[in-house]
Amino acid sequence: MSAKLPLEGVRVVDMSLVWAGTFGTMLLADLGAEVIKVENPFVWQPYTRGQKARPTKEMIDAGTTMTHAYPNNQPGPRPWNYCPTFVQLYRNKKSFTVDHRTEEGMAVLKRLIAMSDVVYENNAVGTWDKLGLSYEALCEIKRDVIMVRVPAFGTSGPYAHARALGIHLEDILGHALLRGYRDLDVSQSGWVYSADYMGGANGALAAMMALWHRDATGEGQLVEVPQAEGAASVLFQAFVDYGLNGREQERLGNRSVYGYAPSGVYPCASDGTYETGDDHWISITVTSDDEWTALRQVMGNPDWASDASFATREGRAANQDDLDTHIADWTRGQDDYELFHRLQAAGVPAAPVLEVSRAFDDPQVVHRGVYQPQTLEDDVGTYRFMTPFYRFSKAQIGVRNPPVAFGADNEYVYRELLGVSDDEFERLRANGHIAREFDAAIP
Amino acid sequence: MAGPLSNATILDLTQHIAGPFATKLLADHGADVIKIEAPGGDPARKLGPFKDGTPHPERSGTFFYLNTNKRSVVLDLKTDAGRAALFRLLERADAVVENFRPGVIDALGIGGDELQRRKPSVCVVSISNFGQTGPYREYRASDLTMYGFAGEMYAIGVSQREPVKMFGTASLIESGAGAATAIMGALFSAKRNGVGEYVDFSLMESHFSGVDRRHASAIGWEFGRRKTLRPGQAAAGMANGVYPCADGYVDFNSANLRMDRVTNMLGNPDWLTGPKWKVVNAHLDPALIEEFNENFYAWLMVRTKHEVWEEARGSKVLCAPLFTIEELINDPHFRERGFWQEVEHAEMGSVTIPGRPFIMTKTPYEIRRAPPLLGGHTVEVLTEAGLTPAEIAAATGRVEATA
Numbered sequence: 001m002s003a004k005l006p007l008e009g010v011r012v013v014d015m016s017l018v019w020a021g022t023f024g025t026m027l028l029a030d031l032g033a034e035v036i037k038v039e040n041p042f043v044w045q046p047y048t049r050g051q052k053a054r055p056t057k058e059m060i061d062a063g064t065t066m067t068h069a070y071p072n073n074q075p076g077p078r079p080w081n082y083c084p085t086f087v088q089l090y091r092n093k094k095s096f097t098v099d100h101r102t103e104e105g106m107a108v109l110k111r112l113i114a115m116s117d118v119v120y121e122n123n124a125v126g127t128w129d130k131l132g133l134s135y136e137a138l139c140e141i142k143r144d145v146i147m148v149r150v151p152a153f154g155t156s157g158p159y160a161h162a163r164a165l166g167i168h169l170e171d172i173l174g175h176a177l178l179r180g181y182r183d184l185d186v187s188q189s190g191w192v193y194s195a196d197y198m199g200g201a202n203g204a205l206a207a208m209m210a211l212w213h214r215d216a217t218g219e220g221q222l223v224e225v226p227q228a229e230g231a232a233s234v235l236f237q238a239f240v241d242y243g244l245n246g247r248e249q250e251r252l253g254n255r256s257v258y259g260y261a262p263s264g265v266y267p268c269a270s271d272g273t274y275e276t277g278d279d280h281w282i283s284i285t286v287t288s289d290d291e292w293t294a295l296r297q298v299m300g301n302p303d304w305a306s307d308a309s310f311a312t313r314e315g316r317a318a319n320q321d322d323l324d325t326h327i328a329d330w331t332r333g334q335d336d337y338e339l340f341h342r343l344q345a346a347g348v349p350a351a352p353v354l355e356v357s358r359a360f361d362d363p364q365v366v367h368r369g370v371y372q373p374q375t376l377e378d379d380v381g382t383y384r385f386m387t388p389f390y391r392f393s394k395a396q397i398g399v400r401n402p403p404v405a406f407g408a409d410n411e412y413v414y415r416e417l418l419g420v421s422d423d424e425f426e427r428l429r430a431n432g433h434i435a436r437e438f439d440a441a442i443p
Numbered sequence: 444m445a446g447p448l449s450n451a452t453i454l455d456l457t458q459h460i461a462g463p464f465a466t467k468l469l470a471d472h473g474a475d476v477i478k479i480e481a482p483g484g485d486p487a488r489k490l491g492p493f494k495d496g497t498p499h500p501e502r503s504g505t506f507f508y509l510n511t512n513k514r515s516v517v518l519d520l521k522t523d524a525g526r527a528a529l530f531r532l533l534e535r536a537d538a539v540v541e542n543f544r545p546g547v548i549d550a551l552g553i554g555g556d557e558l559q560r561r562k563p564s565v566c567v568v569s570i571s572n573f574g575q576t577g578p579y580r581e582y583r584a585s586d587l588t589m590y591g592f593a594g595e596m597y598a599i600g601v602s603q604r605e606p607v608k609m610f611g612t613a614s615l616i617e618s619g620a621g622a623a624t625a626i627m628g629a630l631f632s633a634k635r636n637g638v639g640e641y642v643d644f645s646l647m648e649s650h651f652s653g654v655d656r657r658h659a660s661a662i663g664w665e666f667g668r669r670k671t672l673r674p675g676q677a678a679a680g681m682a683n684g685v686y687p688c689a690d691g692y693v694d695f696n697s698a699n700l701r702m703d704r705v706t707n708m709l710g711n712p713d714w715l716t717g718p719k720w721k722v723v724n725a726h727l728d729p730a731l732i733e734e735f736n737e738n739f740y741a742w743l744m745v746r747t748k749h750e751v752w753e754e755a756r757g758s759k760v761l762c763a764p765l766f767t768i769e770e771l772i773n774d775p776h777f778r779e780r781g782f783w784q785e786v787e788h789a790e791m792g793s794v795t796i797p798g799r800p801f802i803m804t805k806t807p808y809e810i811r812r813a814p815p816l817l818g819g820h821t822v823e824v825l826t827e828a829g830l831t832p833a834e835i836a837a838a839t840g841r842v843e844a845t846a
């Protein structure tokens with residue numbers, strides 16, 4: 001029998017949106033917390049269960065993979081239950097619906113809060129105060145409540161009300177100027193969303209630290225997790241260099257911030273081109289003279305590599321353009337996986353740059369059980385989803401429930417948790433609170 | 444007010460970047476993190492940026508940022524005396540965190556099984572590149588290779604070029620934050636349930652299963668057999684992408700989701716009225732994008748990034764300026780909020796770094812200690828644990844000379 005999950009018995013009222021918030025509550029759910037998504041059948045939050053509630057087939061075909069690759073490229077009966085951007089963040093969670101804009105709905109929500117440990121939200125700053133759910137108000141409902149707010153820029157300061165997705169936070173915190181190709185304009189750098197990762201992990205950490213303190217003292221608290229500030233750590237070398245030396249770091253592309261060389265992505269034999277996602281590349285970082293010697297041996301000790309200019313770390317860093325050209329000439333035409341194993345066997349850090357469809361069958365990925373099949377509602381199919389990213393030796397950290405469908409736990413929350421009577425349940429259903437579908441007026 | 448974890452003690456055997464970042468998050472919130480360093484020190488002490496650019500083990504900016512609030516104890520774990528001292532420290536520890544290559548701590552006789560045999564309630568968290576098991580368990584990795592393999596690097600950059608990574612060691616920091624959540628989970632297992640867990644955390648899985656787009660590209664493939672590709676050059680759509688302005692750049696990613704707000708921000712100009720802008724998927728029409736951008740550039744180039752952002756905020760448009768580090772350090776928002784943290788250090792003077800990752804109103808983040816000098820707390824910590832001066836000398840390799 002497996003041990004109790006670490007956060008078993010902790011109940012989280014999850015009113016988070018988009019990525020950073022929902023990733024954070026997913027981490028809590030993975031560890032065993034009962035995370036209850038609060039959803040409103042009459043309010044559509046873009047970028048939470050999809051861009052649109054009811055995308056047309058035309059939109060699905062024209063949209064990007066990340067936002068519009070619905071099961072079998074069809075909208076299906078209830079598209080909000082399987083939007084590809086977000087669906088996998090709903091594993092291990094519960095979902096219940098309530099129109100909390102109404103007095104009746106707000107009363108239901110407050111009853112749930114009264115029996116919960118954590119209230120977690122990342123709505124636009126001001127939304128919660130307008131709803132009458134400030135931290136002070138929550139304390140009236142539940143004396144030792146832990147409120148986790150994950151605003152973009154914090155709840156104070158000149159930018160408190162600025163709208164932002166993860167990408168905008170990275171712009172403001174300096175990422176966007178510091179990543180990308182050294183030789184292209186910044187506007188070509190493309191997008192990354194590391195601020196979402198940090199916002200989610202920081203939110204989950206903050207919630208657990210507050211729980212830890214409450215366990216010891218009985219005291220709850222308000223925690224603010226400003227996503228912009230929380231994402232600063234990923235650039236720490238740039239901040240520290242400025243703090244120590246007043247120096248602005250420059251864009252390095254794939255080169256190493258520590259001057260390791262070679263450090264790059266090199267072309268390999270490919271099944272096709274970038275147009276079909278079939279271009280193959282290998283990434284290599286040499287962090288020491290020993291690894292350089294090992295790389296030279298794998299390359300067959302070519303004459304160019306014995307040049308004195310490459311003998312030291314400083315020399316390799318100073319002559320990276322030449323180094324990269326030679327290595328690319330060597331990798332081009334070789335199989336990326338075969339090269340990966342040869343380089344690793346010799347002790348050189350290297351890995352293929354995987355287009356994700358290739359990852360599912362990788363031996364290590366399979367061995368570790370990274371992806372496991374889950375079946376979605378509405379008979380739209382069974383698909384391989386990712387799993388929690390760590391294993392505990394005694395508790396069974398895994399996928400207890402597949403991504404939760406909208407309103408799937410209404411019976412549980414209303415009847416079992418809140419103990420509403422049959423009559424009350426019917427009245428709440430008639431008034432629109434209890435639903436499995438978004439209101440028909442929402443496009 | 445003390446940090447929330449002021450009743451927790453962590454034995455920290457991690458080095459380099461991801462592991463120390465995980466334990467830093469705990470140390471900055473009150474945990475007593477005892478950093479065990481080999482006689483030569485954490486290899487991160489050899490990583491820049493250095494104060495004044497000159498390498499020195501006590502002037503590494505990397506070590507500095509990742510080791511605030513920790514105490515450094517030098518132990519030679521290859522010796523019996525070093526291991527004996529570790530076991531004494533174990534008696535007071537709630538968690539042990541390590542990131543040696545898989546198998547190394549077992550070979551040293553201080554593996555998870557041995558530690559939990561001696562103290563069943565302690566949790567042990569191992570952080571590794573690819574996990575403790577499987578064919579790649581001993582494979583090496585860097586920020587670049589891990590992001591390439593398990594993160595979404597393949598789809599980052601432009602189509603005609605090689606995939607491109609994030610700045611610095613961003614992917615290792617992400618993994619470190621993920622590992623901190625695993626350590627907290629294990630601490631709860633011990634505290635609440637009396638269960639000493641062994642946790643196998645891999646950087647690989649923290650990227651495959653993280654939220655850095657790879658999750659969505661994987662599901663996109665599973666659902667629709669569609670791949671996520673690097674975008675073409677100049678792929679900016681209609682108010683969707685990075686644009687130049689009078690003094691730098693601004694990003695309007697996803698602003699097009701609410702074209703009504705963008706239109707409002709631009710002052711409802713005549714050129715942007717008319718039914719052609721309202722057609723479904725108008726934002727994908729190249730001719731319309733070109734017409735839009737021509738007018739939009741003219742509007743942007745007479746405004747600074749601060750002015751653009753202010754007008755965008757006025758109309759609730761998704762927008763962000765691209766700031767430099769210097770602009771950020773001097774920015775009124777972050778100054779007013781007290782985000783930057785000054786840390787006094789014996790060798791490096793006063794250094795400003797990014798401060799608290801979040802604001803706990805009753806148990807705040809606090810810098811109690813500067814990053815430690817190598818072995819700076821060896822005697823203090825081992826004495827607390829009850830070791831005699833002779834035992835301390837033996838454990839640290841400073842064997843007293845015999846007559």
